Amino acid sequence: MPTLTVNGNAVDTNADPQTPLLWVLREHLGLTGTKFGCGVGSCGACTIHLDGEATFACQVPLEAAVGHKITTIEGLSPNGDHPLQRAWIAEQTPQCGYCQSGQIMRAAALLAANPKPSREDIIDGMAPNLCRCGTYPRIARAIERAAQEG
Amino acid sequence: MTYHKPNLSRRAFLATSGALSVAVLGGGLVSVFRDAAEAQDLGRSEINAWVSIARNGRVAIRYTSGEMGQGVSTSLPLVLAEELDADWSMVDALQVDQGPPATFGNPLINNILYTAGSLSIAGYFDRMRRAGATARRVLVHSAAASWRVPVGEVTTEPGFVVHGRSRRRMSFGEVVALPQLVTDVPAITDADLKPREQWRLIGSDVGRLDVPEKARGAITYSIDVRLPGMVYAAQLLAPVEGETPTVTTDTDARAVPGVVDIIPLRNAVAVVAETWEAALAARELLKVEWSNTSPFRSTDSAAELKELAAAAADPAREAFPWETRGDARAALRSSARVISADYSTEYVYHAQMEPLAAVAAVDADGKGAEVWLGTQSQTVSIGIAAAVLQTTPDRIRFHAMQMGGGFGRRTFFARDLLRDALLISKQLKRPVKLMWTREDDVKNGWFRPATAHRLEAALDSNGDVTAWRHRVVSASILAFAMPDNWAKANNRDFLVMEGAESADYAIPNLIAEHVIADRRTRVAAWRGIGWGPNMFARECFIDELAAAANADPVAFRRRLLRNNERGLRVLDAVVAISKFGTAPQGRAHGLSFAGYKETRAAGVAEVSVDGEGRVRVHRFWAAVDPGVAVHPNNLLAQVEGGIIFGLSGLLQERITIAGGEVQQSNFYDYEPLRIGDIPQIEVQIVESGAAPTGAGEIGVPMTGAAVANAIFALTGRRQRQMPFGQVRS
Numbered sequence: 001m002p003t004l005t006v007n008g009n010a011v012d013t014n015a016d017p018q019t020p021l022l023w024v025l026r027e028h029l030g031l032t033g034t035k036f037g038c039g040v041g042s043c044g045a046c047t048i049h050l051d052g053e054a055t056f057a058c059q060v061p062l063e064a065a066v067g068h069k070i071t072t073i074e075g076l077s078p079n080g081d082h083p084l085q086r087a088w089i090a091e092q093t094p095q096c097g098y099c100q101s102g103q104i105m106r107a108a109a110l111l112a113a114n115p116k117p118s119r120e121d122i123i124d125g126m127a128p129n130l131c132r133c134g135t136y137p138r139i140a141r142a143i144e145r146a147a148q149e150g
Numbered sequence: 151m152t153y154h155k156p157n158l159s160r161r162a163f164l165a166t167s168g169a170l171s172v173a174v175l176g177g178g179l180v181s182v183f184r185d186a187a188e189a190q191d192l193g194r195s196e197i198n199a200w201v202s203i204a205r206n207g208r209v210a211i212r213y214t215s216g217e218m219g220q221g222v223s224t225s226l227p228l229v230l231a232e233e234l235d236a237d238w239s240m241v242d243a244l245q246v247d248q249g250p251p252a253t254f255g256n257p258l259i260n261n262i263l264y265t266a267g268s269l270s271i272a273g274y275f276d277r278m279r280r281a282g283a284t285a286r287r288v289l290v291h292s293a294a295a296s297w298r299v300p301v302g303e304v305t306t307e308p309g310f311v312v313h314g315r316s317r318r319r320m321s322f323g324e325v326v327a328l329p330q331l332v333t334d335v336p337a338i339t340d341a342d343l344k345p346r347e348q349w350r351l352i353g354s355d356v357g358r359l360d361v362p363e364k365a366r367g368a369i370t371y372s373i374d375v376r377l378p379g380m381v382y383a384a385q386l387l388a389p390v391e392g393e394t395p396t397v398t399t400d401t402d403a404r405a406v407p408g409v410v411d412i413i414p415l416r417n418a419v420a421v422v423a424e425t426w427e428a429a430l431a432a433r434e435l436l437k438v439e440w441s442n443t444s445p446f447r448s449t450d451s452a453a454e455l456k457e458l459a460a461a462a463a464d465p466a467r468e469a470f471p472w473e474t475r476g477d478a479r480a481a482l483r484s485s486a487r488v489i490s491a492d493y494s495t496e497y498v499y500h501a502q503m504e505p506l507a508a509v510a511a512v513d514a515d516g517k518g519a520e521v522w523l524g525t526q527s528q529t530v531s532i533g534i535a536a537a538v539l540q541t542t543p544d545r546i547r548f549h550a551m552q553m554g555g556g557f558g559r560r561t562f563f564a565r566d567l568l569r570d571a572l573l574i575s576k577q578l579k580r581p582v583k584l585m586w587t588r589e590d591d592v593k594n595g596w597f598r599p600a601t602a603h604r605l606e607a608a609l610d611s612n613g614d615v616t617a618w619r620h621r622v623v624s625a626s627i628l629a630f631a632m633p634d635n636w637a638k639a640n641n642r643d644f645l646v647m648e649g650a651e652s653a654d655y656a657i658p659n660l661i662a663e664h665v666i667a668d669r670r671t672r673v674a675a676w677r678g679i680g681w682g683p684n685m686f687a688r689e690c691f692i693d694e695l696a697a698a699a700n701a702d703p704v705a706f707r708r709r710l711l712r713n714n715e716r717g718l719r720v721l722d723a724v725v726a727i728s729k730f731g732t733a734p735q736g737r738a739h740g741l742s743f744a745g746y747k748e749t750r751a752a753g754v755a756e757v758s759v760d761g762e763g764r765v766r767v768h769r770f771w772a773a774v775d776p777g778v779a780v781h782p783n784n785l786l787a788q789v790e791g792g793i794i795f796g797l798s799g800l801l802q803e804r805i806t807i808a809g810g811e812v813q814q815s816n817f818y819d820y821e822p823l824r825i826g827d828i829p830q831i832e833v834q835i836v837e838s839g840a841a842p843t844g845a846g847e848i849g850v851p852m853t854g855a856a857v858a859n860a861i862f863a864l865t866g867r868r869q870r871q872m873p874f875g876q877v878r879s
């Protein structure tokens with residue numbers, strides 16, 4: 001039975017080793033903050049961190065995630081108060097909210113690698129994540145705010 | 151009536167499927183938290199159908215419209231809280247899951263619980279104010295009785311009832327703890343409502359109530375629901391509308407571990423399994439032969455575009471009048487100078503980020519069910535569920551879930567998706583989550599129909615428009631989506647035609663008419679509704695007329711708006727903030743005056759075109775008059791989002807159909823705009839103080855012509871066929 005490390009906890013799952021990590025997180029472990037948008041690496045709704053790297057959970061088979069540190073939106077910060085989450089509230093970024101976990105997880109990886117990104121860095125870094133509601137202007141502003149306020 | 155609080159913390163729950171081995175992760179099961187249970191804990195009093203107050207002072211305000219990102223879960227309670235004089239920090243919003251339409255229905259949508267057309271604020275504003283004022287009156291009368299003072303001496307401050315003379319005050323929570331509440335209070339008249347100068351909540355920028363949860367990924371959408379004992383259903387759907395499975399070979403599929411059953415349905419074969427991945431794997435192994443008699447087999451979107459254009463050009467084709475002013479036909483015939491132009495739009499898909507899903511648990515007797523659905527209409531969905539189970543609506547326990555985007559996609563989909571979920575659950579006697587993959591959602595989309603437009607106008611020697619004809623050719627959306635309404639509609643399809651009446655423009659002779667084309671695929675309203683295609687065609691044509699009259703686009707529109715002060719104000723505002731016509735070298739500006747219903751709006755796009763003919767929109771300015779901006783920061787967000795939605799459609803979205811099959815599959819071949827594609831957007835709110843109207847659609851209609859007109863200004867090439875992200879010569 002594969003053991004995963006999710007948000008600092010060791011968890012067992014009996015899912016088939018080929019199962020995309022997305023379904024293991026959402027349907028087996030109940031971590032539904034990670035969203036399903038496309039299943040093919042085209043939308044970023046499923047973005048999580050694998051050893052700190054922003055990764056499409058829909059593109060990682062369970063067996064490939066074993067032994068790596070997985071972080072989901074539920075584990076990004078102890079109280080939902082990561083600087084990005086605070087900035088997201090300050091800028092009133094979400095609309096329907098469905099893409100936002102993925103956006104925040106990608107932004108968090110971006111800031112971890114590049115704490116003071118330029119507007120261009122933000123636009124390049126966030127390109128994999130779609131938002132149909134059109135919250136992009138506020139996503140960019142929220143990332144800038146978080147970078148500033150830390 | 152049932153309600154639920156959408157934003158409450160989850161109760162940890164251990165699913166019974168055995169797949170979970172730890173509880174430490176928490177999360178998991180459905181977070182639907184019943185209002186009734188909570189009411190007991192907190193000693194909550196129901197003040198009226200919309201408000202209950204707990205002894206701790208928490209005020210629960212109900213709202214009916216579904217939250218799909220447009221912010222109604224904040225803006226509607228905000229309106230009520232204003233008249234109640236609530237302390238906003240003590241307010242909780244409760245989603246109405248179901249309830250009597252007479253109480254909760256939207257008066258602008260046949261008095262049913264239905265969320266569409268940017269009609270929530272417009273439909274409920276007055277009702278929410280009165281409900282709040284009535285509730286406040288209950289509190290005032292109750293406190294006055296307990297203090298034994300005249301009612302006229304008692305007033306309120308946020309969250310408190312106050313008797314100034316004796317310096318006594320009671321919190322709302324203390325009032326509801328009184329032994330007796332005076333509920334028999336005089337009815338509220340217009341004079342009892344707060345005058346605008348006294349508003350402190352309406353028009354303020356409180357934070358959206360749903361945003362903190364959304365920043366934590368903690369909202370439960372229907373696709374997230376998990377129930378004890380639940381099975382998962384995937385569907386192999388008919389490749390063409392109207393076909394049905396004839397032969398199903400499922401031996402290999404059934405052999406996949408975890409598969410529970412394979413169930414043929416009307417237009418699909420459902421694969422039901424203990425896990426979602428097993429359902430998907432088994433679906434791959436399923437072999438289904440389909441009937442091949444559907445008339446939709448012959449649908450070919452390219453050929454259809456030609457047919458629509460031909461119908462637009464053929465005066466002999468029957469057209470149903472939508473709007474008639476004066477005698478446009480005679481005026482056009484007798485005019486010395488008639489200009490005409492043709493425009494078209496193609497099929498577009500909603501691409502809401504949450505693929506469709508339905509969760510149902512049918513009761514043991516098969517005559518009732520609990521349902522979790524992200525739907526734009528509780529009433530419609532409950533009606534469908536009751537019909538499927540041949541039962542009465544009261545046997546459907548309904549949860550109206552937040553939606554991962556709507557845009558028109560979630561209006562009538564319950565007809566298929568919820569139906570199938572109920573049938574599966576009933577047959578297997580287990581709760582089921584039926585999910586569509588993105589490919590299912592694209593290939594079975596309900597698209598905004600392709601349209602063709604012929605515009606004709608007569609110009610007199612002063613360059614004034616004396617006659618106007620706007621002929622729209624399109625399948626009827628209403629006939630497909632709401633056949634009952636269509637039967638009574640006299641061939642008036644507001645979902646296609648609205649906007650074509652061009653009511654803001656002073657044109658003495660006008661006809662707008664609808665050539666109703668055959669429906670060739672599933673169709674639905676799409677953000678902006680008919681206003682998107684209609685305003686694209688009209689406002690491009692206005693620029694063509696201005697050019698013909700040697701007038702500039704601003705002056706020409708100002709003449710047409712001479713009787714329309716609200717229109718003039720947004721036009722002038724957008725011209726001012728954009729410094730229209732002063733684009734930097736290599737770019738150009740384009741203008742569009744295009745509102746949505748009573749909301750007036752105008753937009754300016756600044757574009758460039760690269761060596762390969764690819765269009766880039768660098769900046770977009772909009773001025774918007776929603777009457778009253780109830781929640782301004784959210785209004786801005788809606789307009790920004792609508793502009794991006796509109797730009798995405800006009801630049802690069804297109805569904806094509808061949809042999810009845812949709813040719814696109816997923817975001818790699820139907821790709822909405824990404825963050826790097828969007829312009830810098832500036833929106834100015836220009837309030838007229840008229841009755842407040844909606845914001846959800848308003849960004850879309852102005853975009854098409856603003857960009858097309860800018861491309862013309864830059865390249866001299868008219869863009870009359872949407873999409874046009876690649877310039878057509």
Ligand code: FES
Binds near residue numbers: 038039
């Ligand atoms: S669901 Fe993984 S990228 Fe879209």
Ligand code: FES
Binds near residue numbers: 132
């Ligand atoms: S907020 Fe709705 S898709 Fe991004």
